Amino acid sequence: MPDLCSMYNVEAIRAEFPILQQTVHGRPLVYLDNAATTQKPRSVIQAIVNHYENNNSNVHRGNHTLSQRATDAFEATRGKLQRHLNAAFEHEIIYTTGTTGAINLVAHGFRSLLGPGDEVLVSQLEHHSNLVPWQMLAQHSGATLRYIPILPDGSLDLDEAQRLINPKTKLLAFNHISNALGTVNPVKQLTDWAHAVGACVLVDGAQGMAHRRVDVQALGVDFYTASAHKMYAPTGIGLLYGKTEWLEKLPPYQGGGEMIATVTMAHSTYAPLPFKFEAGTPSIEAVVGWGAAMDWVTALGMDALMAHESELMAYGTEQLTAIDGLVLFGTTADKAAVLSFGFAKVHPYD
Numbered sequence: 001m002p003d004l005c006s007m008y009n010v011e012a013i014r015a016e017f018p019i020l021q022q023t024v025h026g027r028p029l030v031y032l033d034n035a036a037t038t039q040k041p042r043s044v045i046q047a048i049v050n051h052y053e054n055n056n057s058n059v060h061r062g063n064h065t066l067s068q069r070a071t072d073a074f075e076a077t078r079g080k081l082q083r084h085l086n087a088a089f090e091h092e093i094i095y096t097t098g099t100t101g102a103i104n105l106v107a108h109g110f111r112s113l114l115g116p117g118d119e120v121l122v123s124q125l126e127h128h129s130n131l132v133p134w135q136m137l138a139q140h141s142g143a144t145l146r147y148i149p150i151l152p153d154g155s156l157d158l159d160e161a162q163r164l165i166n167p168k169t170k171l172l173a174f175n176h177i178s179n180a181l182g183t184v185n186p187v188k189q190l191t192d193w194a195h196a197v198g199a200c201v202l203v204d205g206a207q208g209m210a211h212r213r214v215d216v217q218a219l220g221v222d223f224y225t226a227s228a229h230k231m232y233a234p235t236g237i238g239l240l241y242g243k244t245e246w247l248e249k250l251p252p253y254q255g256g257g258e259m260i261a262t263v264t265m266a267h268s269t270y271a272p273l274p275f276k277f278e279a280g281t282p283s284i285e286a287v288v289g290w291g292a293a294m295d296w297v298t299a300l301g302m303d304a305l306m307a308h309e310s311e312l313m314a315y316g317t318e319q320l321t322a323i324d325g326l327v328l329f330g331t332t333a334d335k336a337a338v339l340s341f342g343f344a345k346v347h348p349y350d
């Protein structure tokens with residue numbers, strides 16, 4: 001990898017993305033859909049190729065050299081993620097299929113913990129992944145789903161949030177950064193309010209981990225989720241961070257290999273964390289690629305990355321607001337680099 005950290009050299013960084021070396025419609029490719037998924041730098045692609053060419057094997061279930069190498073690489077990524085999020089223990093990082101998989105894991109586990117009279121609170125600013133699993137949980141448990149409303153600038157109505165959080169609230173779920181409006185939500189404040197009534201807090205960090213420094217212990221959240229593909233890593237892999245006491249309390253999500261300690265015809269016992277929640281053969285090459293992506297982000301530096309994004313954001317906002325008839329959605333002061341806009345009477349497809 002070239003020296004990218006000494007200076008934020010956009011051309012050098014761009015050159016590291018093979019996909020950006022093509023032209024589309026006769027022009028150099030410009031890709032702006034990073035909130036949906038990011039492109040992958042060469043080092044991530046090479047890590048996956050290297051895994052398949054040299055180390056491919058299953059993890060945690062072979063004593064041979066290849067299995068040992070694959071397991072070491074697989075677990076090394078977990079360590080990088082733990083350090084990146086400042087989780088207290090490596091076993092608090094559970095590999096999932098992504099943010100959607102992580103939220104479903106928690107929502108499913110809460111079916112046995114909630115009942116009629118309990119309340120689940122989410123915001124109106126959520127991705128479907130952080131909404132539909134809670135609707136399903138409410139249907140299965142009889143708990144009531146409530147919503148924190150949004151103000152016109154795209155921020156959450158915090159007065160209303162404070163009013164809605166009450167002793168019946170058992171779980172509060174909201175995003176760190178909204179994919180639709182870019183709003184950066186006050187995670188610590190909402191978490192403190194929820195904890196004051198004994199509620200559990202899950203933060204959807206699909207955009208948060210990619211665009212901000214995250215310290216799960218400083219924030220105090222009980223669960224934090226992320227999708228690797230939003231931060232230069234492969235699709236099909238993500239994480240659930242959970243405090244040990246909550247991960248111990250939740251039942252396993254799926255049964256199968258890897259998540260068991262003992263199995264008889266009559267009964268099974270479950271493996272310790274994190275494996276209790278990692279049934280079946282995982283997406284090993286994606287985890288290996290994620291490790292390379294974490295190295296990439298570390299080399300760039302989160303601070304340099306955030307500073308560059310905020311520069312682009314200011315420039316983009318200025319350029320767009322100069323266009324007659326254009327309306328920007330999401331205008332909070334603390335906003336990540338997402339620009340949503342519309343024109344009166346013009347459909348986005350046009």
Ligand code: PLP
Nearest residue numbers: 098099100127129179206207227
């Ligand atoms: N939450 C937010 C805020 C997102 O932006 C996304 C993806 O766009 C998701 C959840 C779902 O992520 P995934 O499809 O990787 O599970």
